[in-house]
Amino acid sequence: MKNIIRELRAAENWSQADLAEQLGVSRQTVNALETGRYDPSLPLAFRIGRLFDRPVEEIFDPESPE
Amino acid sequence: MSKMHSSRRSYLLELGGSFALYGAVLAASVTYVNSMPDSPLRTAISVSPMLPLMLGICAVVRQFRRIDEYLRLKSMEDVLIAAAVTAGATFTYGFLENVGFPRLSMFTVWPLMGGVWGLSSCVRGMLERQRLPRP
Numbered sequence: 001m002k003n004i005i006r007e008l009r010a011a012e013n014w015s016q017a018d019l020a021e022q023l024g025v026s027r028q029t030v031n032a033l034e035t036g037r038y039d040p041s042l043p044l045a046f047r048i049g050r051l052f053d054r055p056v057e058e059i060f061d062p063e064s065p066e
Numbered sequence: 067m068s069k070m071h072s073s074r075r076s077y078l079l080e081l082g083g084s085f086a087l088y089g090a091v092l093a094a095s096v097t098y099v100n101s102m103p104d105s106p107l108r109t110a111i112s113v114s115p116m117l118p119l120m121l122g123i124c125a126v127v128r129q130f131r132r133i134d135e136y137l138r139l140k141s142m143e144d145v146l147i148a149a150a151v152t153a154g155a156t157f158t159y160g161f162l163e164n165v166g167f168p169r170l171s172m173f174t175v176w177p178l179m180g181g182v183w184g185l186s187s188c189v190r191g192m193l194e195r196q197r198l199p200r201p
Contacts, residue, residue: 021068029136031194038136 002061006034008052023047073132080125087118140190148183 009019009030016030023030023044032038033048039060040048049056092115102108130141156175163169 017068020070024069025134026070026137028194029134032136037194038139041135044135 001039002036003033003059005030005048005059008054008059009034012052019051022051070134073129077125077129077132080128081122084118084122084125088115088122091115091118140187144183144186144190147186148179151182152179 005019009016014022016027016034020027020030024047025044029038033040045056045060049059052059095111095114099108099112102111130138133141152175155178159167159170
């Protein structure tokens with residue numbers, strides 16, 4: 001799935017490490033999410049949504065497999 | 067310190083401690099076993115280094131439960147590949163032993179599996195640096 005995590009993170013001026021810290025995951029995981037190599041579990045997807053204050057479907061686009 | 071760094075630090079401490087204990091018990095065990103007559107006690111002492119090694123196994127399991135979902139998935143894939151390659155290699159060599167190839171010690175199995183595990187992790191790391199999809 002494509003997502004806009006990188007854009008959202010850039011808008012907050014956070015590094016991958018900053019975002020990883022706030023989500024309680026590793027920087028590698030943030031990198032894998034941003035590059036579309038990994039689709040998160042539902043709990044992690046919701047944590048991402050809550051952090052950026054957006055609905056999950058606005059962040060992840062299931063119609064565009066990567 | 068972040069949660070991930072703190073979990074890695076705990077893991078390294080737990081694993082390092084168990085390996086240090088393993089080294090001490092192994093040295094003592096080898097010393098005593100060589101000077102003992104054959105007996106059940108000698109057999110027990112010869113396998114005694116496995117007790118501290120079990121602490122290491124517990125440390126690995128604890129760390130696996132602490133890491134996040136993506137790292138857990140990666141680790142599982144690496145271990146699966148390593149186990150599959152090791153199964154193939156050991157079975158192949160087992161058949162070769164039946165036709166006269168030299169018998170190898172069971173001690174060769176883990177270095178083989180560990181090596182494949184390391185290689186698989188390295189290849190994945192290289193692919194990730196190039197931002198290629200997972201194989």
